[in-house]
Amino acid sequence: MMKAAVWVGNFKIEVQDKPKPIITNKHDALLRVTSTAICGSDLHLFGGYMPGMEKGDIxxxxxxxxxxxxxxxVKSIKIGDRVVACFxxxxxxxxxxSNKLFSxxxxxxxxxxQEDMYGHRTAGLFGFSHMTGGYAGGQADYARVPFADVNLIKVPSTLTDQQVLFLSDILCTAWHANELGEVKKGDVVAVWGAGPVGLLVVQCAQFRGAKRVILIDNAKYRLEFASQKLPGVELLDFGEHDTVKRLKEMVPNGPDVCIEAVGFHYAKSLMSKVEMAVGLQTDPADIINELIVSCRKGGIxxxxxxYAATANHFMIGPLMEKGLTLRAGQTPCQKYWDELLGYIESGKLDPTFIISHEPPLSDASHSYKMFNEKLDGCLKVVMHPTPA
Structure with a gap:
């Protein structure tokens, strides 16, 4: 048996005894987990916003x-290797x-x-509901990783867990956001969301040479943290300013690239909240519309x-008329692993600055509540199972 953080209902996480996973395929690996993080995407599951969760899911x-x-x-991974798993x-x-579209x-x-809803299936995802395969997640003492040669990267002993853990998702996702936006030297970039992904998006955009990076949120402690840790970032508090109007003042022609790092359960308008509550839509278009209206003509x-399924009031008119390019997608972590690990080893990228709390796995229930409700200045939680 092992300890694991499991979903038992909306806004309810419990640490329970679960069977220790076993290898069920000749391409599998079994990991003893040393570090595991709570992601903003986990909050979509935590609150029951993502379909397909079942009681007891890890x-x-x-x-x-x-x-x-x-x-x-398994050819490239051996017993005793220290590894990061991708989501x-x-x-x-x-x-x-084969085309590096691993996700x-x-x-x-x-x-x-999911195939009925989307027309095709995405990849399976760890701990992300039965819409994505129902795979047990890694907030546990142990985890089974299918196709280990593809989904594990070996990391050097010279780097700490904290330095490399986010190769599992959010550092790769931040880089992916910049890749989708083709962020390059001299660009003006606006980033919606000052959570862990948004903060790393800013770091990556600055590293890639963006001339200006504007970070948008209403959580003052997150914006203050960004100003301290990311020199040169410009801040926009949408609790004090209308986002679109303020961006127009800051960048009259609009940013070259607008990046959404928020997600679908943060509706801003009353109409979206009502329509989501009564099942007329699953996702709000509020924030995406802000990106579309704010972005410069011909921008990205x-x-x-x-995002899960359907959004009403999506502003397709300005998207088309302004000649914008819209790109989105789950991150193919494996595509970026080697490059990003090199940047970490050289010190060019350091994702550790976003970690605010490192509790034991046994505190998972409280940790989810703290992260979801933005208590105690919480930015990023990294949990550590008790060593066997």
Whole structure:
């Protein structure tokens, strides 16, 4: 048996005894988890906003650890290796994986409801509901990783867990947001959301040479933190200013790139809140519309915040008439792993600044509440299972 953080209902996480996973496929690896984080995407599941959750599901898609066992066909990973797992589960050999679209793998997600809803299935995702395969997550003492050669990266002993853990998702996602936006030297970039992903998006944009980066949120402690940790970032508090009007004052022609790092359960307008409450839509278009209206003509809108299904009142008119490019998608972590690990090793990128709390896994219930309700200056929670 092992301890694991499990979903038992909306806004309810419990640490329970669960069976220790076993290798069930010759390409599997079994990890003893050393560090595991709570992601903003986990809050979509925590609150019941994402369909497909079942009572007892093990949470978590950001985790790393030490390899305890490998299947007979695992080639590049061996027992004792210290590794990071990616949140997206790829087979490594289908057409999508061959094109480095690992998060769109054709093999690892068997969800018929998702195919019916989306037209195709995404890859399987760890700890992310049965819409994405129902895989047990990594907020546990142990985790099984399918296709270990594809979905694990070995990390050097010279780097701490804190330095490399976010290769599992959010550092790669921040880089992916910049890649989708084609952020380059001299660009003006606006970023919606000062959570962990948004903060890392700013760091990556600055590293890539953006001339100006504007960060938008209404949580004052997050904006103050950004001003301290990310020199040169410009702040826009939408609790004090209308976002679109203030951006127009700051950048009259509009930002070159607008990046959404918020996600679908943060509705701003009363209309969106009502329509979501009565089931007329699953996702608000409020924030995406702000990106579309604010972006310069011919600019790029990049969406890495998670969205589930349908959004009413989406402003397709200005998207088309302004000649904008809209890009979105779950991050193919494996595509960026080696490059980003190199930047971490050289000190060019340091994602550790976002970590605010490091409790034991046994405190998962409180940690979710703290992160969801933005208590105690919480920015990013990294939990540590009790060593075996």
């Amino acid at each position: 949470m978590g898609h950001e985790f790393m650890g030490v390899v305890e066992e490998v299947g007979p066909d 997206d589960i790829a087979c490594g050999h289908c057409g999508q994986c 769109e793998c054709d093999v690892t997600n068997s969800s018929d409801p 809108v990049s969406i890495v915040g998670v």
